Amino acid sequence: MSPLVQVKNVTKTFSAGKKLLGKKSVVHAVNRISFDMVQGETFSIVGESGCGKSTTARLVNHLLTPDSGEIWFDGKQISAMNENQMRPLRADMQMIFQDPNGSLNPRMRVEDLVAEPLLVHTGLSADERLRQARELLEIVGLSAKHARRYPHEFSGGQRQRIGIARALTVRPKLIIADEPVSSLDVSIQAQVLNLMQRLQAEFQLTYLFISHDLSVVEMISDRIAVMYLGCIAEIAPKAELYRNPRHPYTQALLSAVPVPDPAVKRERVLLQGDIPSAVHLPEGCLFHARCPLCTDICRRQVPEPQDLGGGHVVACHHI
């Protein structure tokens, strides 16, 4: 089966204003990343703030275009398309955002919000659009009785359900979810994650799931990519990544997550210092300054991704 999404050697930089003598400084948001996603899977990208995970989501969504490299969606190269060519494809890739407050128009009724994508992408009549919107509200666990209310009348978890219903109206193939549960309390977070899993089975969805929370990612993903400073440090199937993390950054990241079990006292790989600035990228391996295994070669040479078999790819000299 051909992959639904292919990201090939993609780089994206942003201008960070001009410096003295007209020398431009750039933020290296995403550096030469590659990955594939197959139909029906949940592929997650984890990493800390500024690692480029949201930029990657926006690149796949064509909200940003890469400086170099190619992005393929459903057999078409979308990175070279313009907005007009892209528009019909947008129905196939929808987005769920972190902040349901900011992404729902406060002056629109919920039914209109949910029906709006149908107005853009289909020729359905107004009645039919509203009928489908109400049906979807029921599917995501809200009542059709709430359809005439405004977003502020709902709680955070309910608003996220509205956002999900809105993304589903046009029956997309791919849903890009950027930190969809990060602003929710744990008891609500579990509700939304369970809903997303149910919908995936029901609508045969493929998820690109962006999160900083390794425990959430473990629950929902099939495969996971760990990003650091715009590069993919490691990609592996879920069970493999959590049982056998190979990149020192993945190891540190996993060991830093506090586990809700007071009896677990873990040996922690405590990283020194902060993430370096993406404007002045370090030479060699981007992780070397904080890496407990760092040797000479790490300071000089960028490690190439190595395939360890079984879909486990690691970019580290010490494998």
Next chain:
Amino acid sequence: MPEELLLDVRRLRTEFSQGKKGSVVAVNDVSFQIHKGEILGLVGESGCGKSVTALSIMSLLKDTPGKITGGEVYLEGKNLLECSEEEMRKIRGENVSMIFQEAMSSLNPAMRVSAQLVEAILLHTDKTRREAEEHALKMLAQVGIPDPARVGRSYPHQLSGGMSQRVMIAMAMSCDPHLLIADEPTTALDVTIQAQILDLMRKIQREIHTGILLITHDLGVVAEMCSRVIVMYAGRIVEEAPVQMLFYEPMHPYTKGLIASVPKLGSGVTSLPSIPGSVPDLSMMPPGCKFAPRCRYAQDRCREEEPPLAELGGGRKCRCVLVQDKEATVQ
């Protein structure tokens, strides 16, 4: 022999006025104690009253619609609620200090870091300016800042999130308070930086024997840091227990649901039990037990009368009639 009592909060009640609509009770009948060198966890979801509890202890509700309408807060034997603003200003920083989630916005953006530290030190001690400057550098080094002199000369916007939280902690600890209130100190930080800050807080507790009230919504942080835990729901304490008991034998249905709904790293599960519904609005509280509408064990009497927070022995307290009945039959 338990350590000396540091903070004793008794039946604290804080209300927020909503103009003509009357007022809502954000903190209702909250009592707890913190001993020297102890880390007490205060957990709950947004809106449960955990931050208002902290602000009430510090008397920091002055410019808000909030008002403490009942109870006492004893810090080392002194009732803080009877102190004047002037006395409180002395107590804050010297006896008890606080760190917040947004370290960046709690620092003055227009002052160099060292100047802010020196200001706090001069205010609370009789050190000379030069001594205060030395002390400030020493504090910055103590919280693990690699180049204290350079960081001291920086402005807050030049620091990373983890670094500014370290500066906040340095400032909070600069006058050796006996109690530190930390309100979601690592929530805004990445996990690897969170690990560094938690490590630092443990070091402070171990070496200086500071009592810490750690407010968080993250049960992982609680399990790792605290010896005792209080769980709040809708402005009330619903359960209090030593940390091991809370995680292994939670009693209150809310605590049970909360612990079950947290994804655990490495567990390999793909679905989680969740608590149905959401937290009730403070202005539309149900009568009876506040958790009853979401509780799957709820009976008619739960909806009629609010259960008291009952002592169950072994340092445990629980606000649930069903648990209390069960305990009574066991005995």
